[in-house]
Amino acid sequence: MTVPTLSVNDLRVASPFADLLHGISFDISAGERVGLIGESGSGKSLTATSVMGLLPETLTATGTIRLNGVDADLLTAPERRLNQLRGTTMAMVFQEPMTALNPLMRVGTQVAEIMTVHHTETGRRQARQRAVELLALVKLPNPAEAALAFPHQLSGGQRQRVMLAMAMANDPLLLLCDEPTTALDVTVQAEVLKLIGNLVTERGTALLLITHDIAVVAEVCQRVLVMYRGEIVEDGPVGRVLTAPQHPYTQKLIAASDLSSVDDRGRLHTMSMPVVGRPPAAVSAPRQIHTDAAAAVIRPPHRAVHQRLEPGDPPVIFNEVTGAPAISVRDLSRQYRRRGGGLFATAPIVHGLRDVSFDVAEGQRFGIVGESGSGKSTLMRILCALDQPTTGTVDVLGQPIAGASERHLRDFRSQVQIVFQDPMGSLDPRMKVRDIVAEPLRNVNRAEALARVEAQLNAVGLDADVMNRHPHQFSGGQRQRISIARALITRPRVLVADEAVSALDVSVRAQVLNLLADLVDEYQLTLVFVSHDLGVIRHLCDTVAVISDGRIVECGPTADVYDSPLHPYTRQLVSATPSMHELARRVAP
Template sequence: MNTLLTIDGLRVNAGRKELVHGLDLTIQRGERIGLIGESGSGKSLTCLSIIGLLPDPLTSTGTIALDGVGDLSQLDEGEWSKVRGDRLSMVFQEPMTALNPLMKVGDQVAEIIGLHSSLPRTACRSRAVELLDEVQLPDPARAATAFPHELSGGQRQRVMLAMAMANRPDLLLADEPTTALDATVQAQVLELMRRQVRQHDASLLFITHDLGVVASLCDRVVIMQRGDVVETGPIDRVFTQPQHHYTRALLAASQLRTRADGRLATVVDLSQARDRAAQVPAAVRDSSTTRPQLTPAAHTWLEPSGEAATDKVFNAVAASEPEPILRVRDLVKTYRTSSGPLGRKRTVEALRGISFDVRRGERFGIVGESGCGKSTLLRLLTGLDNATSGEVSILGNQIESTRESRLRWLRESVQIVFQDPMGSLDPKMRVLDIVSEGLRGVSTEERRDRVVALLKRVGLAAEAADRFPHQFSGGQRQRIAIARALIMKPKVLIADEAVSALDVSVRAEVLNLLDELVHEENLTMVFVSHDLHVVRHSCETVAVMRAGQIVEAGPVDAVFDAPKHDYTERLLEAIPSLDRAAS
């Protein structure tokens, strides 16, 4: 191999605070490197430094030498415009913020081609369609005429990959590009990325907090902690014989290992529990063999919908059990959409005869690919949309028949925690006002007392009440979102991909908090996630959705250990594993 990129003594500073401490890294041609670490480890800052997009007021020193170009840190913006998008390209985590919402995706791909070639506009557009075909977008000619919001998350990420590979770069940088994707779409995007890099003999620097993804994609791994590289080496060696205590802690936390008390072990727990040279202690056990203490609750068994549809709902509890707190029966939701050049109307079935029960204190998981109907179902459960037919009942009250005067009761009884707290928390409001917004008829003093008590309950200091969302980390913002949901004392808490964007340690902290709240507050939780490992730990019952139907459901261990439906098997097989070496 020949050296493509050499980083020597990279330091990134925010004023007097140093965030990356003299990083050294060499990338060979054709090499695929995984850069992993917790939030704040410096991995994204390293990536942005390489491609010259470090935001103000951050500054960097050191050298970043690209073969044939020289020190990238010395380039002016005019020189960067010739390198960025040509020799170096990047795929970002969230394509909806990276793509221009007002431009058709084909034009955006063609624009990248035109910036670095002398091809006429028509040739650039033709080449754009070819690239969309290479990344396996269905009907690429039609997809080229779509706007970003008209594509699914996986399709948008394919567009980003087409743009990044348009000019056959020497180095592809990918910053958490599959974090928000479900298991099967993630596997498809990773395979496309692997294929594109191989075909064009490019190098890859892949940034992620998902160690399973790195194991399946990369040749070498670099572990960062608080701005330092603490370990690096071939994937098979680092993941099977880690030398640094932090690497061992990351590996254990990524596998959702539990402590002796049943709580998920965080990286801090694991680091403090051992000497720097010690192995993982016996007190930390794999969650597949040691499950936390569960509150006795009902498991619900459902017959598959679709061809084997039935009106029966089987409950694995005695008839003396109380009525379900949440009951869904034959739920159907259809939409009328326009399609084709003439705008012909067609009917789309988002939900097709969904039925299930959830009892008080139960943790009910819902899994499935993007587009399977999970989001539509949540809108119906929270009263944000009406069903075409069927019913949703909470504590015996049908949502569809709830009058406007009763909607407040519904919204107090059912609260939701969204995936992205930065998108759901008002950036201009202080935490005190965000959390207490739903309270009515209480004094200013009582309002503050209740908010402070709840912030402490979710692991935040009282001073947090007077700060703004941007002043917190991702995990802290998610705690604020949980506090906002709990202030109304709901009966049902819905977690919609609530931990998918968090690193392994913060994920464990938030999952531990949700577990505590379910037990201590006697909450019922509906947990929606594309991470099947998380669902297995956090839920007692799971429903697998596909194309608007429940194809399999039951106790989580039974469904995941012995799946009856081939779609469930495919979901499980698509999960990246630390045992799968990159090929």
Template sequence: MSPVLEVEGLRVRRGGTELVRGVDLRLEAGAFLGLVGASGAGKSLTALAVAGLLDDGLEAAGSVRLAGVGHDLVGAPERAMRAVRGRRIGMVFQEPMAALNPLHRVGTQVAEAVRVHADRLGRAEARERAVGLLGRMGLPRPERLARAYPHQLSGGQRQRVVLAMAVADDPALLVCDEPATALDATVRRRVLDLIGQAARERGAAVLYISHDLREVARLCDRVAVMDRGAVVESGPTARVLEEPRHEAARTLVRAAAPRPSPSSSPSSSLADSSSVARHPPTSPSTPPSPTPPVSPAPPPAHAPPPPVIRAEGLTRRFRVPGSGVLPWGGALTALDAVDLEVPEGAGFGVVGESGAGKSTLVRLLAGLDRATAGTLEVAGVRVDGASERGLRPLRRAVQVVYQDPQGSLDPRMRVGDIVAEPLVGAGVPRQERAARVAGVLESVGLSPQDARRRPRHFSGGQRQRIAIARALAPRPRVLLADEPVSALDMSVRGQIMDLLLKLAASEGLTLVIVSHDLEVVRALCSRVAIMRQGRIVEQGLVERVWKHPEHEYTRELLEASRL
């Protein structure tokens, strides 16, 4: 069978540095090839070179041939590549907001993708086809949703819109670069199913790039492992994942293995270890009386610490301008009467689908938003109703680590200034700031000399370490981590998770981990709350929830996480 895609000796160079080295790939119609590797291995550069989308300053060499195209894609002029992209190559990237125009309605954008290679198609017919595509992507009420703007949709809905645009012209090749990384388990499973369905219906070949080996195992019949710009191992997916031969492949497989939960053994529980640190065992100074009087039993020597976070009836509603999309008349309840207690020193996970209210909860806990109703106390500070002045102790006691360090670190600032920024606001003297910055950089596995560099000089995993160092600098009691590892490959993800566990134990931190990845929560947390549609539908010890889920949605999440 003649291949849909044939890549031979592909090289990508920036100046004198070779970033992709002699890559060979072959894909037949209907085949799924997974391209995996650590951050910086060259996966995305390979995909961009195939589609002719390399940035200025990057130069490709070698050969990329696509069925139905009479010329080599390497070195082809941009005008020729515009005729290829869309009609012959469809692309789905990790962040759908980067692929969607925020100023145009989603139906208009899908219709434009339909018409771009069908000039004779009228606007009305193109719109009708666009609505049909949105419906086939499993989006509810596609006629109404087509009138929405991208920011009015959830992450999973936006990704399905991008997928509809990618398959609008029945491409021969579908390139998917981390298309489900930022999605929760249930939505991720739906998107993966849609990619498979769309490709099978159209007979398209799929080049699927991911750091999640579970996704690759679910979708792909063959896999290629990249390391330092080269393909170091390839073959049938089952063979490569079960019997990896190259050390890079073995490292990926080891990193993807399930990690034990902190609650699976008392000795490793964050809550237990912090309780011991704060409440050491005591011995009576005198022997007990042989005939003690009858009295209520004394409290246990290791009573659990008081909650560092306590919420009762926490509610947050938003008024949304009329869009014709929201069926509830323009009022959105992001959090609905949430009750929550987090013991000090615990690892507490918050899990739920896109739009469940997880990030809204984080903003309330950090004092970055105000509740509509209910009470909230964090680290001894009554948050609801407090003035900005009254929230100053909260700013020191609670710090936040976000999903994307690239977006949360100012590229113009040096790392030392970034880490010291919260100390300046707290009035810490300059000399002490310098010592504190050096100390926290070392605590996260970086060098004090890194303080002189800027974020662009670091990898994704290193930038996340910088973000964690900045959060640790003011010595908080609570660390809120909102999807802290979802954008990282498996090996780097494991390093950051180990770092968080180590820091929680050594610094006595309370970790609140918000994630769509249940395995991340299980590895970092002893307790978990499952959220859906703004409510907590189930909470408890992680191992109990995993082994004996009580709510139907929890069971659905666990099933979806197994892919």
């Protein structure tokens, strides 16, 4: 039998207060691609940091971790020995490259440093040349120019490619990737996953890919380990685990990952029982198709334009509605001046939005989908009066918001609320939950405010005892529920969600999407949902607008746009979106 590249045996990790890993064991052979999946807190990242010897000093670890050709146990090896192994024999790609890269160093210098520190290149000049070759190997456009850029001058996908070039610089035996594509758009994710698979296959590198998304594992890996509460509960070939999972947790995880699979009430499958305080069953009825007479009472009939739009074509009013729309946008453009360049150079103009026109009907679920930099967030900020257009008009609930006074905007913001992508960044860490949720209320005495906060928290599935806690004491999904409660406390008519579930585990994502669908129906909200995830938009929204390079290139009923895309950009997005059914068919044993 061949000796595995990585052998983990009876690994146990504990804090002073609790056991975190409960004796996990697994091997990875040379050239084998293994996925490690599970929810946040299951122990995935702890496993990776244990292998790399990066556990915090407050944690204790027992068991053995061995690398082929290394005579030391990685759990007990001295720091000097581990420093020799990191970057040469084993390497790691982290989830957020912006925090892993040095913001003050050019990326080419950082790639070259990996080789000069470990003396795998004879000199600095040779290392810089090799760095450019590595940037070309990871398919970075114009690698010689990219080597001179600083991290903030590259996109998220480009920064992740730089991290991959650094990890593969010294041909490691083992590559660990911790959620390497979570923050990336679907097309960039597909490119990075393909690149990782090709690199480790060509070099015979053992891969441990950590993620909460089983679709990502199915794209790259041959074998999958399923982790739950510090234990590996299932281990097997990807095809078998994806199509015939044995453990109940794996079955629920796969069901929650499939956004096309719903129960008889039209709700996504979740990992747990329905939360306390969920709206009553009548509110949770499955969403009707738009032509249904009952739905037409809430969502007035409208004409959704499903057509292809090319640059240079005359402006089109997309999704023009009959009657007074909740949101009406006409000829909207937003331009910025990019800073930088020489002292006397004219700052170039960046077109964030170009001649955008569309309507959103009262009570409609309107999705806006596109990649990073397409103009989604710029449009969202203008709709919420957080930014002003360069040209064009925006009317929300019959009120023009361009140039409106602050007094009018205060009234406007009680009717239009927003839920942001990162709840930790949008919640004041110094405030208690009761004060965070009550903050938008005006002219309300404290007793009434607390009663309304308690009722609103109950509506989003949180008990009253959370009111006296701070944001850092909650999970990501719970923090997003708090953000939703704060947004709905003023009883708004329009809710804008900006990537509201992109940072959540698949099971928590399903819970929050079910919650949003329930609350939109209960409060008869007009929903504008901004996302790069086509699966989320397809499940939640009845109409979708596809935006690229600041223009809406396609718009219409969600099923029509997804099933029969007209624009090449839409077809590219649809083809890059992982489908659980397609993945199951492809990897089936």
